[in-house]
Amino acid sequence: MTFHSRRADFPLLVRQPTLRYLDSAATAQKPAVVLDALREFYETENANPHRGAYALSVAATDRYHEARARIARFMGMADASCLIFTRGTTEAINLIASAWGQANISAGDEIVVTRLEHHANFVPWQQLALATGATFRIVEASADGQVTPEALRAIVSPRTRVVACGHVSNALGTLNPVRELAAIAREAGALVVCDGAQGAPHLRVDFDQLGVDAYAFSGHKIGGPMGIGGLLARRELLEAMPPYHFGGDMIEFVGDDTSTWNVLPHRFEAGTPNVAGAVGLAAAVDYLDALGMDAVLAHEQRLTTLASERLAAIGGVTVLGPPAAERNGVVSFVVDGIHAHDLATILDGTGVCVRAGHHCAQPLMRALGLDATARASFWVYNDDADVDALVEGIQHAQRLFGTVGGDTAIATPVGHDA
Amino acid sequence: MPDASESPPPEPRPAPNSARVQGLYQDLLLAHYRRPRNRGTMEHPDAVGTVANPLCGDAITVALQVDTDGRVRDARFTGQGCSIAQASASMLTEHAIGAMPDDLRRLRQRVDQLLAGDADVVQDTTLGDLHALAGVAGFPARFRCATLPWEALELALRQAPHG
Numbered sequence: 252m253t254f255h256s257r258r259a260d261f262p263l264l265v266r267q268p269t270l271r272y273l274d275s276a277a278t279a280q281k282p283a284v285v286l287d288a289l290r291e292f293y294e295t296e297n298a299n300p301h302r303g304a305y306a307l308s309v310a311a312t313d314r315y316h317e318a319r320a321r322i323a324r325f326m327g328m329a330d331a332s333c334l335i336f337t338r339g340t341t342e343a344i345n346l347i348a349s350a351w352g353q354a355n356i357s358a359g360d361e362i363v364v365t366r367l368e369h370h371a372n373f374v375p376w377q378q379l380a381l382a383t384g385a386t387f388r389i390v391e392a393s394a395d396g397q398v399t400p401e402a403l404r405a406i407v408s409p410r411t412r413v414v415a416c417g418h419v420s421n422a423l424g425t426l427n428p429v430r431e432l433a434a435i436a437r438e439a440g441a442l443v444v445c446d447g448a449q450g451a452p453h454l455r456v457d458f459d460q461l462g463v464d465a466y467a468f469s470g471h472k473i474g475g476p477m478g479i480g481g482l483l484a485r486r487e488l489l490e491a492m493p494p495y496h497f498g499g500d501m502i503e504f505v506g507d508d509t510s511t512w513n514v515l516p517h518r519f520e521a522g523t524p525n526v527a528g529a530v531g532l533a534a535a536v537d538y539l540d541a542l543g544m545d546a547v548l549a550h551e552q553r554l555t556t557l558a559s560e561r562l563a564a565i566g567g568v569t570v571l572g573p574p575a576a577e578r579n580g581v582v583s584f585v586v587d588g589i590h591a592h593d594l595a596t597i598l599d600g601t602g603v604c605v606r607a608g609h610h611c612a613q614p615l616m617r618a619l620g621l622d623a624t625a626r627a628s629f630w631v632y633n634d635d636a637d638v639d640a641l642v643e644g645i646q647h648a649q650r651l652f653g654t655v656g657g658d659t660a661i662a663t664p665v666g667h668d669a
Numbered sequence: 670m671p672d673a674s675e676s677p678p679p680e681p682r683p684a685p686n687s688a689r690v691q692g693l694y695q696d697l698l699l700a701h702y703r704r705p706r707n708r709g710t711m712e713h714p715d716a717v718g719t720v721a722n723p724l725c726g727d728a729i730t731v732a733l734q735v736d737t738d739g740r741v742r743d744a745r746f747t748g749q750g751c752s753i754a755q756a757s758a759s760m761l762t763e764h765a766i767g768a769m770p771d772d773l774r775r776l777r778q779r780v781d782q783l784l785a786g787d788a789d790v791v792q793d794t795t796l797g798d799l800h801a802l803a804g805v806a807g808f809p810a811r812f813r814c815a816t817l818p819w820e821a822l823e824l825a826l827r828q829a830p831h832g
Contacts, residue, residue, distance in 0.1 A: 613726060651694055
C-alpha cells in the first residue's frame, strides 16, 4: 500500500494551507484523531489513575493501561509492563543512564557512544563517565556520516559496559545498522541502548527482535502530544535497576526508615502519570498502524530521494550525509555563501519551515567541519509540492544574497577564518 | 481577580513574508556581510571577548587594543555566524575604533532599542550603518544574532586595563 499525502488529516496544516512544514524531525504535527482523543479523555474520563475508589478513576486507570498495551504492541514489545512512560527520549535515556549507570559503572569501565549521537544520547553518558571515572569512547563516523560495524568492533573491549547508538541520525538522517551494532556490543558483554527518537516515526521498531536492551522514543515525533514518550527495555534489566525518581505510585510500602518498590512499570513512574498523553499517543500509533509503517517509510523515502536529487541539482547546494537510500526522512544541506540561519529565515518568508543550526549534535558537526546546516525533514503529510516550495525558496535566497548558481565569487566565503 | 475584558489577547505575530524578509536583508547589511570590515585575528590584543549562542553554535570573538586612557585604538573580529551576526560585528568594529568604553556601552543600548523597534532610535543619525539592523526588529528569533558581537565587546571591555 502506498499513499500520496495525509495532509487533510492534520488540522494545523488544513488551517494553514500555504504552510510547508519540513521540520518533523523536530516535532510532528498532530492528526485530528490524536486531538480528539485528548479532548475525549479530559471530557469523559479524567481522574487520577491508580486511586480507584470510584468509577471515574477506574476508567482513567483502564485508559492508561490500554494505551500502554497499544503502544507496546506498535513498538513490537510483547510484555507491555516493560514500556516505561517518560516525558520523551531525553528523559528515557537519562533514566537508564542514571539508574542503571550509577549502579553498574565504575572507574575503569568503558562507555561507548557514536559520533552521530544527538546530545540527548551523548551528554548523559559523557556525564556518567565523568561521575564514575569510566572511560568515555566515541565510535567515529565515516566522512559521509555512517557508523560501520567494523568501526564499533575496533572500539569495544571486555571493559565496555554500555554502547549507546541512535537508530536514525537526527542531523543527517543516517540509518544505523542497529542489529549489527547491537550484536557486536552484546557479544562483548555490553548493554545496548538505542535512541529511537528518529527511528520510531519512520520504521517498524520491532523491539523484541531488534537485539537492543533498551530503546528510547518520543511521542511528539510520531504524532502524539508533547510530554509523553517512553523507554522500552528488557524485563531483567528493568527489574535489576534501582528506582530513578521517588514518590507516589512507585512505592509498595513506605516505612519510617525504609521503603519497598512497586512492580513494573510503576516502579519507574513516580507521581501522577501523563494519562492524557498516553491516550493521545495510543491514538497516534493506531493512526500509523492504519496507514501501515511500510507505506509510511516508502512515502518518506520517495520524498527524501526526490528532495536530495532536486537540491543537489541547484548550483551551490551540497546535500550532506550518505546517499538518499541510506537515509530516513532527513535532507541536511548547506548553501554556498548563505548561512543556514539566514536561509531558514528567508524560507520562512515563503512559508517553508526548516531547521537550521547544529541540530543538537555538536560533536558530529565538529567532526564534519560544519558550523550549521539547514535540515528539511519529511513525514506522512508532506508531498511533492513541499519539495517544490523548498527548491524555489532556496533559489529565492540565492537571488536575494546574490549567489545565484552558487557564484561564490560575489559572496566571499564566510564563517571560516583563513 | 483581573477583568479578562481589560486585557485582550495579544495580536498574533504577523507571519513573515518575503517583503519583510527583504527589509531584513537590506543591501547595507549584505554589503557588510560580503565585505566585512576589520575581520581577522589581531596580533597583540589587550583584551578579547568571545560569546557563543548555544542555540545555533555561532560564536563571535572581538579583540581590542586599548590606549592608556581606555580609548579603543583598534578592533577586530573573528568567528562563525550568519549574515546578521557578521554584519553587526563588522559595524561594531567601525564604531569601536577610536571610541571610549562608555560611548560603546551607550551605543549598545541604542542597538538594543533599534531591535525593539524604538521609533526615536530609528531617527538617530549617529548610528550610521547600524541602521541596517532595524530590519531585525521584526524577527525576535534573530535578535541574538545581532547582539552576539556586542556581548563579546562588553566581555572584552571588562578585560581591558581601563575598561
